[in-house]
Amino acid sequence: MMEWVERMNGAVNYIEERLLEKLDYTEAARWACCSAYHFQRMFSFITGVSLAEYIRRRRLTLAAFELQHSEIKVLDLALKYGYESPEAFTRAFSNLHGVTPTAARLTGTSLKAYPRMTFHMSIKGAAEMKYRMEELGPFRIVGLSERVNTEQAFRVIPQIWATAQNQGVFERLWQIRAEGDFMGGILGVCANGEFGENEEFDYLLSVKSDQDPPEDMVSFDYPACTWAVFDAPGGPEGIQEIWSRLYTEWVPSSVYDLAYLPAVENYLPPEEGRNELWIPVVKRGQVELVGDSD
Structure with missing residues (x-):
């Protein structure tokens, strides 16, 4: 840590x-x-x-x-x-x-000062985090892509899902799912060629698929990678809770670094009562081995 x-x-x-x-x-x-x-x-x-x-x-x-x-x-x-x-x-x-x-400039004027931030070690983790490790070969996701501003993501992405549901997008995605889909849900992926280096990113509403994308869709190919897969309570709020605990609890105390690849929010069918967060990882100290061009 x-x-x-x-x-x-x-x-x-x-x-x-x-x-x-x-x-x-x-x-x-x-x-x-x-x-x-x-x-x-x-x-x-x-x-x-x-x-x-x-x-x-x-x-x-x-x-x-x-x-x-x-x-x-x-x-x-x-x-x-x-x-x-x-x-x-x-x-x-x-x-x-x-x-x-x-x-x-006037004497006595009240101003605000924000000091530089410093990180310190703290003890967390009273509540368990249920996860598993997966070693996966290359696979493809296919879906609709929309450009999203990073600062507006928490507002815009729920709107993307609501619009997709109203326009029957989920049914279309379900039809192009790969047989034996090991994820089993509708996937939300924040992806672009630079993996977040810009102020905007491409948000893919997608599924795992072996097909070429239809005319109005795009594809993204993942290389072989190690994944940490976290169980999340049902609903978007559960995924956000796991995101927070991933960054504040799991990453600092684990032996893994976050890989230079997009994570996957896996929204399972409602009857499952849960969702999953798939995080590409590498052993600590090896992060540049995945997706780094230097």
Whole structure:
């Protein structure tokens, strides 16, 4: 667990040392030995704030310090902290601090300071996590794909499912399932070629299939991989609970790292009363062996 703490603090150090630059989320994630997609999700689940919001708060905290302790112009400060115009900087500054940059210079003005984040080891795990390990060869998933903004994912993805249900998509997917499908459910997969390196990703509503995708669908091919498969209570809330515990409890204490491959949310038929979260993993220290192009 100490090794995991050191990795996360290394990622934060990378971010803090480059707050005045255009940050490379992929490089920050390498410090944590996971993909940018997993790093952003892990950061959010652990801290309760998105990575983008943390960076925004830290930049505006430093900007407030400069306003109070230097004669720097608002225009120069806006450019220094990555804003395209003084107006954009003023809006962001006012939304966070509740006052304009000009008012922030006045003695007695109340401002907000967000200190840099540091990860520490804590003891968790009073409740059991039911999981199994699977070694699988290559397989394909086929389904509908929609581009989703990372920051809007928790709002947009439920809408994708609701629309799919109303339009009979599930029935179509069920018809192209592979025989002997070992997953047995409708799959939600956050996938793109960079595995989360961008601010957007492709969300696939899919099934395991041996067929070529129909004209309006796409496919994604998984290589042979080791999977950690977690039982989750029925419903989307159960999956989200397992995601949170995966990042905060299982990964820090296990002997595995998250592989550079998309995870699979496996929504089983309602009569099952449960769902599954499939996580591609590699033995700790070997994360670059899967999906890493370097």
